[in-house]
Amino acid sequence: MNNSLERPIKLGRISYTNAWPVFHHFDPTILPFQTEIHADMPATLNRKLRAGDIDMAAISSYAYGISSESYYLLPNLSVSSLGRVQSILLFLKSPLEKVIHGKIALTITSATSVNLLKIIMEKFYGGKPTYEDAEPSLEKMLENADAALLIGDHAIRASWENKGYRVLDLGEVWNVWTGRWMTYALWAVHKNTAQRYPEAINLIYEGLLESKRKSSRDLEPIVSKAMSQIGGTSQYWHNYYQNLCHDFGPEHKAGLQLYFQYARELGLMSEEVELLELPSPRVADNLPNRR
Numbered sequence: 001m002n003n004s005l006e007r008p009i010k011l012g013r014i015s016y017t018n019a020w021p022v023f024h025h026f027d028p029t030i031l032p033f034q035t036e037i038h039a040d041m042p043a044t045l046n047r048k049l050r051a052g053d054i055d056m057a058a059i060s061s062y063a064y065g066i067s068s069e070s071y072y073l074l075p076n077l078s079v080s081s082l083g084r085v086q087s088i089l090l091f092l093k094s095p096l097e098k099v100i101h102g103k104i105a106l107t108i109t110s111a112t113s114v115n116l117l118k119i120i121m122e123k124f125y126g127g128k129p130t131y132e133d134a135e136p137s138l139e140k141m142l143e144n145a146d147a148a149l150l151i152g153d154h155a156i157r158a159s160w161e162n163k164g165y166r167v168l169d170l171g172e173v174w175n176v177w178t179g180r181w182m183t184y185a186l187w188a189v190h191k192n193t194a195q196r197y198p199e200a201i202n203l204i205y206e207g208l209l210e211s212k213r214k215s216s217r218d219l220e221p222i223v224s225k226a227m228s229q230i231g232g233t234s235q236y237w238h239n240y241y242q243n244l245c246h247d248f249g250p251e252h253k254a255g256l257q258l259y260f261q262y263a264r265e266l267g268l269m270s271e272e273v274e275l276l277e278l279p280s281p282r283v284a285d286n287l288p289n290r291r
């Protein structure tokens, strides 16, 4: 490929630790073209990708679902869990029976989990709470709400500082009710960027896959980084990363399609979602008649 493109490829990186395995060993400086990394909270990346301010990103699976016609998925990349996730937590100030008809403060950093919470509250528990968006700060959120939803490192830190609130792990609740995997984030690229710069997008994709592979072979580098940047013990982070899965196979897709179905039933999204993946690079290049 040419040594440069006419512009940098803009890549969004989720700042939370849950996505580190896919980014940690990815070094964009070795690529034969310019990239620009945008590190941000999921909800901000969802908006930037939607607006075309960035070309590709890890985004909320819900945000992918409501705009899937514009994107390709990067195959076999996700943030998923079968059961407990440890970083998508509802902190209850009031008893659950009151919470399901009370007021719940929702972190503004999420899209998947706020809608997962609505599915749990309304479809599984038969409640109808009111919701209020809030900055991710537990004590402030609970000043005038019965419960508060936090995700990512905000949830992890709050769980360490928890002053006795009951906590629901939404990954666990989802799994108890459905028996399925839950997928919180996916990697998406704008179809037009992928069509215009197929080789560049594929090189970035290969770099992300390689990072995931290296991280799964040896968790130590990201565990040490998490301990120094966030705190906690080595055992905590090993356990956290072992509970998360960054693949996206048939069982993850089945869980996500059930989430999308429930979201449609509650009027949280309208269209069916086709999980359309980035076409594999030039299958034709490997054919013998192409010289």
Ligand SMILES: C=C(O[C@@H]1C=C(C(=O)O)C=C[C@H]1O)C(=O)O
Binding pocket: 014, 016, 018, 042, 043, 059, 060, 061, 079, 085, 087, 088, 109, 110, 111, 112, 113, 114, 151, 152, 153, 184, 185
């Ligand atoms: C596991 C997590 O997955 C995430 C949850 C997201 C959401 O709720 O929209 C988006 C991206 C991921 O950061 C987490 O944040 O703890």
